[in-house]
Amino acid sequence: MSANLPAQEAAHIAPRPFFRTPVTEAPLIKFTLIAIGLAFIVAMIFLPLAAVFFEAFRRGAEPFFAALVEPDALSAIRLTLFVAAISVPANLAFGLVASWAIAKFEFKGKSFLITLIDLPFSVSPVISGLVYILLFGSYGFIGPWLIAHGYQIVFAVPGIVLATIFVTFPFVARQLIPLMEQQGKGDEEAALSLGATGLQTFFRVTLPNIKWALLYGVLLCNARAMGEFGAVSVVSGHIRGKTNTMPLHVEILYNEYNFVAAFAVASLLAFLALVTLVLKSVLEWRYSGELAASSRH
Numbered sequence: 320m321s322a323n324l325p326a327q328e329a330a331h332i333a334p335r336p337f338f339r340t341p342v343t344e345a346p347l348i349k350f351t352l353i354a355i356g357l358a359f360i361v362a363m364i365f366l367p368l369a370a371v372f373f374e375a376f377r378r379g380a381e382p383f384f385a386a387l388v389e390p391d392a393l394s395a396i397r398l399t400l401f402v403a404a405i406s407v408p409a410n411l412a413f414g415l416v417a418s419w420a421i422a423k424f425e426f427k428g429k430s431f432l433i434t435l436i437d438l439p440f441s442v443s444p445v446i447s448g449l450v451y452i453l454l455f456g457s458y459g460f461i462g463p464w465l466i467a468h469g470y471q472i473v474f475a476v477p478g479i480v481l482a483t484i485f486v487t488f489p490f491v492a493r494q495l496i497p498l499m500e501q502q503g504k505g506d507e508e509a510a511l512s513l514g515a516t517g518l519q520t521f522f523r524v525t526l527p528n529i530k531w532a533l534l535y536g537v538l539l540c541n542a543r544a545m546g547e548f549g550a551v552s553v554v555s556g557h558i559r560g561k562t563n564t565m566p567l568h569v570e571i572l573y574n575e576y577n578f579v580a581a582f583a584v585a586s587l588l589a590f591l592a593l594v595t596l597v598l599k600s601v602l603e604w605r606y607s608g609e610l611a612a613s614s615r616h
Contacts, residue, residue, distance in 0.1 A: 368589060375586035378579055386572075386580035387587065394560045395568035395584070398476070402551075402564065403544040406483040410540050414491025415533070419525070422499030423507065436493065439486050447485050448553025451478055474556030479564065482550035487543045494536035495529055502528055535599060542595040546588060 375383055386392060417436060421429060439447065455462045455472035465472060472478045506528070510520040526533075548566040555562040563571065565588050572581035 371582055371589050372586050374578060374582035377582075382579050383583045383586075386583035389580070391560050391563065392568060392580070392584055395563045395565045396587070398479070398563065399545050399565045401476070402480050402483050403541055405480050406487055406544045407537060407541050409484050410488045410491050411533075411537055413488055414495055414536060417492045418495035418499050418529075419521075421496055422502075423504055433496075436489050436496075439489050444482075444486050444547065444549030445553055448482050448550040451482055451485075451550075451554050455481075473554050474558065474562060476562065478554035479551050479562060482554045483544050483547055486547055486550050487540045490540040490543060491533065491536035494532045494539070498529055498532045499525075531602065534602060538595050538599050542592055545591055 387396075417432065420426075421433060452473055453459050455465060455478060457463060457466060457473075459473075462473065470477075472481070506524045507520050510524045511517075515523070545564075546566060547564075548570075551564055552567055552570075555564070555567060557563060557567060557571065559568075559571065565584055569581050569585045569588070572578075572584065
């Protein structure tokens with residue numbers, strides 16, 4: 320008899336599945352999970368960040384700004400910005416070239432190149448710094464020859480720049496490679512068939528399709544470049560006023576029990592990180608439609 324029932328009625332009386340999907344859980348379970356997640360975020364991220372700013376302004380605004388305009392602090396700020404100004408464009412160029420090669424061409428060693436790009440993610444930053452000591456140190460492989468010819472790499476700005484480039488170069492490439500592989504080569508091949516040159520194809524076809532992912536990679540690369548500690552600490556030599564970046568300066572001030580100055584510089588670093596996060600969020604919100612379109616492309 321049930322076989323003669325209309326399909327809608329049969330579906331209406333069909334037994335419900337025993338298991339619920341995650342989106343149909345009871346409200347109590349959903350609110351509990353949300354509360355646990357929020358509590359974890361507050362305890363592990365928000366409270367430590369708030370504590371940094373609280374300690375920085377604990378004695379008022381005057382000691383805070385005095386710590387930032389102190390000569391060693393200004394030198395650390397300038398060096399941090401200088402290193403970021405070199406390493407970010409270098410990684411931008413490398414990320415574009417590597418992503419283009421991996422996503423658009425087939426060649427031997429492609430998997431090995433991808434592994435090399437991911438290497439800084441798996442190697443400790445301290446080990447990265449030691450590698451440059453072994454290469455360019457006074458007892459390294461080519462360090463004595465460089466020093467004899469007047470080139471100081473380790474315990475100088477060039478070593479800091481090289482170490483920063485090494486630990487940050489995957490960020491741009493890893494943002495671009497999946498997107499460029501998903502987009503394929505159809506647009507570029509069409510542009511070339513219509514008479515466009517390689518540069519015209521890149522600037523008018525490829526770059527507009529990846530511009531937002533490229534910008535995300537640059538933002539993340541810049542944040543890591545300014546906050547890098549491990550590799551820079553090994554190759555810098557901790558020379559105050561010369562080779563100390565902002566993270567290294569924070570460590571020195573804290574070890575000297577100068578907590579107000581240490582937290583003042585740390586709050587400036589945290590502020591720069593928050594600015595980076597806000598810019599990334601604004602771009603995602605403002606251009607979400609274009610990002611979705613480029614991902615479906």
